Amino acid sequence: MEMLEERRENWGTRGGFVLAAVGSAVGLGNLWGFPYKLYSYGGGAFLVPYIAAMFCVGIPMLILEFSLGHFTQRAAPDAFARTHKRHEFVGWWGILLGFVIITYYPVILAYCISFMGYSFQSIIHGTPLPWAGAGVEGVENAKNFFFDTYLTQGTPWGPFQKNIVIPLIITWILLYLCICRGVNMVGKIVWLTVPLPWLILAVLTVRGLTLPGSMKGLVYYLDPDWSQLARPTTWRFAFGQVFFSLSLAFGVMLTYASFLHRKSDINNNAAIIGLADFATSFIAGLAIFSTLGAMAFATSRAGSAVGVDKVVDSGPGLAFVAFPYALAQLPGAAWWSILFFFTLITLGIDSGFSITESVLAGVVDKTGWPRWLVLPLMSLVGLAMGLIYVTRGGLNWLGTIDTFINGAWGIAFLGLLECAVLGWLYNIETLRSHANERSDWHLGRWWSYSIRIFIPVVLGTLWMWSMFDDFTADNGFLRNPNTGHWNIYNCVGAGIVGIAPVISILMSLIKNPTRGKNSESAADLLNPALCGGKATGALGFIMAAISAAMVVVLISVENISDRFGQYLLWQSLGLGLGALVMSTIVLERHSVYPNHPSAFARWAGIIATLDISAFLAITLIRLTSKAGVSEQKKIVADTLGAVPYIILSVVLLLIIVGLSWCFYRAMTANATQAPIQHELNADV
Known part of the structure; x- marks a missing residue:
């Protein structure tokens, strides 16, 4: 496959691309997802698996998507098609899931616009915030305002909430205006929309840390519970949070990289974006928990104490109940409320228009239709489909669909598929060489093995573990076994993620009028006579298939003794590892063009990684069921001790040193390239 050399719109500057990608990665989940998971799964101890996941999964997959897009x-869709025409559906799958997200993501931004409007009204009329209240009754007042007064929750098919429709229309207008002029304009807009929430977060953090009682909140956030590291669930949620936080598998990062200049860096940009995403999440946690600690102090002084653990929550509950209630306890509450919700809007708008741009680019590349026609139509369709989330049951629809799309059913499986396609069915060394040729620092072969083996095993384990949790839930998954009632929300969510691959395959079968006759991929031009490792690949395939059959027997057959079950499990692991080694050897020996490894070897590697994932998932499920799961962190001190301060210092040092090293490599690379460019210009 040759690089595409035709003219394509690109980012104005490298900084514009980096900020746009950071804006896409840094979204509302950084503010309400990461801090709550850190609090729930070991406090400061949670940072150990999270940082490991960032460097082992997050940044390598960012590099993968940047490399393919660039x-x-x-x-x-077209990027995957250029690896092989049969792979196009993988790209469409991510695009479709992204489109589902932009039907409900603007609704959350509409909530933020509404709450910021309430804050302005409070200032204008000189009245308290409508969700304000004291003590435990104040907490209930904040909950009632959001869930009952503002949302007026009801049946799944309840009437539209008119107070949300207008902010939703405003949100879509903002999204349209941000990207209607193309990525060059986006590259200018992000210079405002990305640094601004960082600045506001810094203000909120300083404000929170200087309030009386703030250290009590940080105890909940940073005080480590090292025993949580021995629990598999801690590692599961750490790796899952990293994957979901970086907007991987939606095609967003891949699309953004496709607009990069041909000589732009890839590896260093990915590292900067990963570290910036982590820094934003961590600082957001400091702002939130220090403010919650001050809230606890203020309510205790007023004689109606409300502890941090009584209000802390994840998702919309944190953004629209807990934190607004905490701000309402402070002087100048309305002004701080405006600042907070404006931060949410600026955080969310970047993620919103990045996903919209990826969907738009996919449609434009496929059809050749102009942006000025596709974008308004897509915006109207997204707005119309988003109306389901502004009904009385809208928040339930939003939560369920988001869980399916951003969970194991959606992008976790899609990320696994992405690694399988590019790591095994395509020559991953092509992308590694491409990235190294133009990056400030180079990738070793470890990256190829990570994409081919390590990351698929991790994602496969997370996917299978989550499937087990869903299908063994006490209340059932699609139908309650006790009452026989169907769960309409889960049925619709499962239907959406189930039909997405079908539509993706159909989309890939539509002829692309913009693709020229000479756009065949290298895989389309391979000579069958130069295929190597057929016998070894076939043997590896048989071993992997037998291993998979053992896992199926272990799962499906009841009343298997523990001893025989353990025997099957370990035998399947042995066969899977053997097949993985054999397929890897074949790929290493026969991947230099025009030679190519046999299809049996490629598929043996894919099946073997799933076999190993199944072994790990079954083992971890058994360990978890025996040990039990504790999601609430025990508070052991009233103030921060030495260990939390050390953790805080190490994390800040890691972020500062990591970003400084990345910027140093960028400046060094630019300095060495400048004389070369000058000589080239002189020769011309």
Whole structure:
């Protein structure tokens, strides 16, 4: 597959691309997802698996998507098609899931616009915030205002909430205006929309840390519970949070990279974006928990104490109940409330228009239709479909669909598929060489093995573990076994993620009028006579298939003794590892063009990684069921001790040193390239 050399719109500057990608990665989940998981799964101890996941999964997959997008200069569907025409559906799958997100993500931004409007009204009329209240009754007042007064929750098919429709229309207008002029304009807008929430977060953090009682909140946030590291669930949620936080597998990062200049860096940009995402999440946690600690102090002084653990929550509950209630206890509450919700809007708008741009680019690349026609139509369709989330049951729809799309059913499985396609069915060394040729620092072969083996095993384990949790839930998954009632929300969510691959395959079968006759991939031009490792690949495939059959027997057959079950489990692992080694050897020996490894070896590797994932998932499920799961962190001190301060210092040092090293490598690379460019210009 040759690089696409045709002219394509690109980012004005490298900084514009980095900020846009950071804006896409840094969203509302950084503010309400990461801090709550850190609090729930070991406090400061949670940072150990999270940082490991960032460097072992997050940044390597960012590099993978950047490399493919930059190499092909195409959005996700056409980019995968250029690895092989049969792979195009993988790109469409991510695009479709992204489109589902932009039907409900603007609704959350509409909530933020509404709450910021309430804060302005409080200032204008000189009245308390409508969700304000004291003590435990104040907490209930905040909950009632959001869930009952503002949302007026009801049946799944309840009437539209008119007070949300207008802010939703405003949100879509903002999204349209941000990207209607193309990525060059986006590259200018993000210079405002990305640094601004960082600045506001810094203000909120300083404000929170200087309030009386703030250290009590940080105890909940940073005080480590090292025993949580021995629990598999801690590692599961750490790796899951990293994957979901970086907007991986949606095609967003791949699409953004397709607009990069041909000589732009890839590896260093990915590291900067990963570290910036982590820094934003961590600082947001400091702002939130220090303010919650001050809230606890203020309510105790007033004689109606409310502890941090009584209000802390995840998701919309944190953003629209707990934190607004905490701000309402402070002097100048309305002004701080405006600042907070404006931060949410600026955080969310970047993620919103990045996903919209990836969907738009995919459609434009496929059809050749102009942006000025596709974008308004797509915005109207997204707005119309988003109306389901502004009904009385809208928040339930939003939560369920988001869980399916951003969970194991959606992007976790899609990320696994992405690694399998690019790691095993395509020559991953092509992308590694492409990234190294133009990056400030180079990738070793460890990256190829990470994409091919380590990350698929991790994602496969998370996916299978989550499937087990869903299908063994006490209340059932699609139908309650006790009452026989169907769960309409889960049925619709499962239907959406189930039909997405079907539509993706159909989309890939539509002929692309913009793709020229000479756009065949290298895989389309391979000579069957130069296929190597057929016998070894076939043997590895048989071993992997037998291993998979053992896992199926272990799962499906009841009344298997523990001893025989353990025997099957370990035998399946042995066969899977053997098949993985054999398929890897074949790929290493026969991947230099025009030679190529046999299809048996490629598929043996894919099946073997799933076999190993199944072994790990079954083992971890058994360990978890025996040990039990504790999601609430025990508070052991009233103030921060030495260990939390050390953790805080190490994390800040890691962020500062990591970003400084990345910027140093960027400046060094620019300094060495400048004389070369000057000589080239002189020769011309």
